[in-house]
Amino acid sequence: MDKILLQFYGWLILTFLSCFFLIPNLFYHTSNTINYLLIKTLITINNKKPTTVEIYQHKGNLIIMMDDGWQSQYVVGYQYMRKKGLRGSIAVITNYINQPNYLTLGNLLQLYHDDWDILNHTHNHTNLAKYDYDKQKKDIEKAYHWLNKRGINNGNILIFPHGQYNNQTINIMDKLNIISGRGITDGFNDKYIDDFYQIRIKNVLSNTKPEAVFTWIEQTIAENLTLILLFHKLEKITDHTLMQYDIQNFQKIIDYIAEQKQNLNIITFSDWIYINKYLNY
Numbered sequence: 001m002d003k004i005l006l007q008f009y010g011w012l013i014l015t016f017l018s019c020f021f022l023i024p025n026l027f028y029h030t031s032n033t034i035n036y037l038l039i040k041t042l043i044t045i046n047n048k049k050p051t052t053v054e055i056y057q058h059k060g061n062l063i064i065m066m067d068d069g070w071q072s073q074y075v076v077g078y079q080y081m082r083k084k085g086l087r088g089s090i091a092v093i094t095n096y097i098n099q100p101n102y103l104t105l106g107n108l109l110q111l112y113h114d115d116w117d118i119l120n121h122t123h124n125h126t127n128l129a130k131y132d133y134d135k136q137k138k139d140i141e142k143a144y145h146w147l148n149k150r151g152i153n154n155g156n157i158l159i160f161p162h163g164q165y166n167n168q169t170i171n172i173m174d175k176l177n178i179i180s181g182r183g184i185t186d187g188f189n190d191k192y193i194d195d196f197y198q199i200r201i202k203n204v205l206s207n208t209k210p211e212a213v214f215t216w217i218e219q220t221i222a223e224n225l226t227l228i229l230l231f232h233k234l235e236k237i238t239d240h241t242l243m244q245y246d247i248q249n250f251q252k253i254i255d256y257i258a259e260q261k262q263n264l265n266i267i268t269f270s271d272w273i274y275i276n277k278y279l280n281y
């Protein structure tokens, strides 16, 4: 009996010691100056090589997002942003992968390898608010497993199709351990958030001039905010959906962002959510 008890205490002490030494390393966190934070994040969460994300307290956050996983987001978006050393976040509809005009699985793996976010935008782009609990759960879960199976682990963040969700969606997300949902409400975000569902974006539509985007970025820098820029298709404008964005204008915006690199924390959506969620700002 004593021996068992001794083993138990030994195990308890070992557990305590390993927690004490390991956890600070998992979320390594130093401040070199008051305004500077270096955060080594997400070793366990991302299940791949640790990513170092630099967040300066006095700089606004900029997140470049693209919804629906269109092919042009890789061919135009990724290729151009890579040249400028910028990362983005793409919300994918998993059932559309490898379909004409959409990203291929090869594209996804390349993006993920280069530390882009690949986020869950459901399996079929279902308008969740119009579906019952089971149908919603199925569409969210299917995409979640689809991504996980292929080694992509940003799937625990949901981008609501059509920006729509309801209370049942939130219950499902809790159940599946999905930690945040983003819609399409217009606006800027504070630097840090504590509500992981009330997230605002600035939609870059066909008729949005690059100069308008520049002023959003200036405001983000001046007021130390978080700006999420949202793009859809990056191609010639041929229809009235407003979802197409002219390639040259896109490149102008990316050039501007690259020039402003020193004044911004340019991060992905999951970087921002994880920093908020796990580092308790």
Ligand SMILES: [Zn+2]
Pocket: 067, 068, 121, 125, 160, 161, 162
């Ligand atoms: Zn969508």
